[in-house]
Each structure stands twice: as structure tokens, then as C-alpha cells.
Amino acid sequence: MxxxxxxxxxxxxxxxxxxxxxxxxxxxxxxxxxxxxxxxxxxxxxxxxxxxxxxxxxxxxxxxxxxxxxxxxxxxxxxxxxxxxxxxxxxxxxxxxxxxxxxxxxxxxxxxxxxxxxxxxxxxxxxxxxxYKLNKDNCKIDWNASIEDIHNKIRGLSPYPAAWCTLINGNDSLDIKIYSAKKEIIEHKDAIGLVVSTKKELKVAVSKGYLIIDDIKLPGKRTMDVKSLLNGYQFESDAKML
Missing domain, CATH: 3.40.50.170 (Formyl transferase, N-terminal domain)
Structure with missing residues (x-):
């Protein structure tokens, strides 16, 4: 003073x-x-x-x-x-x-x-x-929300502190961060949260479409684009985001 x-x-x-x-x-x-x-x-x-x-x-x-x-x-x-x-x-x-x-x-x-x-x-x-002050609870992705709301949350929390969720993949249960994603508006019958992966693409089933993930971070790893992740990490057919 x-x-x-x-x-x-x-x-x-x-x-x-x-x-x-x-x-x-x-x-x-x-x-x-x-x-x-x-x-x-x-x-x-x-x-x-x-x-x-x-x-x-x-x-x-x-x-x-x-x-x-x-x-x-x-x-x-x-x-x-x-x-x-x-x-x-x-x-x-x-x-x-x-x-x-x-x-x-x-x-x-x-x-x-x-x-x-x-x-x-x-x-x-x-x-x-x-x-409101950001905390772990309000930064968590709710995959049951609308595709617009999920996309907005990812954008609104990137690059810090980043939107997060839990990936269940085989025996792995990992808290991951998602930094960018695109919307794919399309009708489908996949369960909400199901992870759909190819050699070049990773997307998550949501209401009225998919969120195509562009940049992601696994625990203990650097932030990377999805193509780099898919070169060294395999997703099971029943993998899901919670």
C-alpha cells in the first residue's frame, strides 16, 4: 500500500x-x-x-x-x-x-x-x-450434449485448460484432452461416445453426427494431431469416450 x-x-x-x-x-x-x-x-x-x-x-x-x-x-x-x-x-x-x-x-x-x-x-x-471460474468439472465433455455444445466446449477451452474426457480402450482407462475437432452432421446408429477409427481419422459418435478429432493429448504424452497418434496407438472396436 x-x-x-x-x-x-x-x-x-x-x-x-x-x-x-x-x-x-x-x-x-x-x-x-x-x-x-x-x-x-x-x-x-x-x-x-x-x-x-x-x-x-x-x-x-x-x-x-x-x-x-x-x-x-x-x-x-x-x-x-x-x-x-x-x-x-x-x-x-x-x-x-x-x-x-x-x-x-x-x-x-x-x-x-x-x-x-x-x-x-x-x-x-x-x-x-x-x-464462472473454470475447474475440472466444468471442463469435462458431456458426450450426451448436442454436437454444437460439444464443439463449442472444445473450442472454448483450447488451448488452455482444454476440454477433457475419459477414454475406455480395452484395458486402458485414460483421461485425455481434446484441443480441436470438426463436426460431421450425419444420421447414424452408433452408441453415443463410441470411438470410430481408421488409419487417418478418429471420431466420436454423438447425437446427430460425429466429432472428428484433430488434436489430442494422452496422459504423459505431448499434444499431437490424430494422424500421428494413430501411427502408434490402436483403438479397439468397442472403444468409447465417457
Whole structure:
């Protein structure tokens, strides 16, 4: 605290940091503003980029707001919107928002410097979506979900922390991570979760189609493309994902 006071800053900027004590964010003459990677008030919380993709959003963005007593609820200053592409993953979206956010921070600072900043209170509605902290439970793939939801979860958790599931293959029971996959919409009679493999392709039966896996990681192994995996790992005819 004393080190912060010694800086005698007239404005503080926060990006991707934990909740600050009131004594800290009230310290500067012009207050403290935060850059958040969502279109607030939606996706307040720890993982806004991930959850926007997991929930199948087609747009997101960045917001600046003055910090107050609660998490990501302060009066908004500026917002910029961006499209989420159909095959976008969390890593690529993060990089786009990083550049968009840096520009928005500069615009916000200039408004404050010029004394022309205006704020808008965040509207509280019942349908606000939350960016919950990611954990092992909410990163697990539910193969009974729709093909869209599974695809979105894989995209939204790639490259970190990655969507995971359990592979049952003969005597093996392995927790694996899936980093990218494509949708194949087709009617079939295979059991949900059944693994279908050829020399060049690995896919999992889901409702109304298959998820064709592109990049995967087995325990103790590096992340690899499926063709490389199939060169050295054999799947039984009754292998399945749980």
C-alpha cells in the first residue's frame, strides 16, 4: 500500500487482476478503471473469453469501467465489439481481444485526461450470463450434449485448460484432452461416445453426427494431431469416450 501511495498516481488501470481493496482503487485522483474481456454486463467473472465461446456466442468484445465494491459491476466507460468466428478458439480470440483492448485502454485514458469521460451504469437483468471460474468439472465433455455444445466446449477451452474426457480402450482407462475437432452432421446408429477409427481419422459418435478429432493429448504424452497418434496407438472396436 505504501509503495502505491509513493507513486502518487492520478489514475490506475487494472487488467485481469483479482478484486482490489477499496483503499487501493479509490487512491488516485481520477480513480481506477478495469479492462474486461466481454461485453458487460454479460460474462462478469474469471473466464469471459472461454464462456463466450462455450455458450455459442457469435460476438463478444472488451469493456472499460470504473472499479467499485463488487466484481465487474462498475459504471461503464467504453465498449468495442468483435465477431466470434465459427471455428474460433479461446486462444485466437484472446489475441484479438488483447489488441482491441489495448486500443480501448488508450481511448479511455484520453477521455479521462480530457475530462470528457461519461459513464453508463450496468443494467442488471435476470438473463445476465456469468463467466464462472473454470475447474475440472466444468471442463469435462458431456458426450450426451448436442454436437454444437460439444464443439463449442472444445473450442472454448483450447488451448488452455482444454476440454477433457475419459477414454475406455480395452484395458486402458485414460483421461485425455481434446484441443480441436470438426463436426460431421450425419444420421447414424452408433452408441453415443463410441470411438470410430481408421488409419487417418478418429471420431466420436454423438447425437446427430460425429466429432472428428484433430488434436489430442494422452496422459504423459505431448499434444499431437490424430494422424500421428494413430501411427502408434490402436483403438479397439468397442472403444468409447465417457
Amino acid at each position: 505504501e509503495e502505491l501511495k509513493a507513486l502518487n498516481a492520478n489514475l490506475q488501470i487494472v487488467v485481469a487482476f483479482r478484486m482490489l481493496p477499496k483503499a487501493v482503487w479509490q487512491m488516485p485522483e481520477y480513480g481506477t478503471f478495469n479492462l474486461h474481456a466481454s461485453l458487460l454486463p454479460n460474462y462478469r467473472g474469471a473466464a469471459p473469453i472461454n464462456w463466450a465461446i462455450i455458450n455459442g456466442e457469435t460476438k463478444t468484445g472488451v469493456s472499460t469501467f470504473f472499479i467499485d465494491e463488487k466484481i465487474d459491476t462498475g459504471a461503464m466507460i467504453l465498449q468495442e465489439e468483435i465477431t466470434i468466428e465459427p471455428e474460433e478458439h479461446a486462444g485466437s480470440l484472446h489475441d484479438k481481444l488483447m489488441h482491441l483492448g489495448s486500443d480501448l485502454v488508450l481511448k479511455t485514458v484520453n477521455l479521462i485526461k480530457e475530462g470528457s469521460v461519461t459513464t453508463v451504469p450496468q443494467q442488471e437483468t435476470a438473463d445476465i450470463k456469468t463467466a
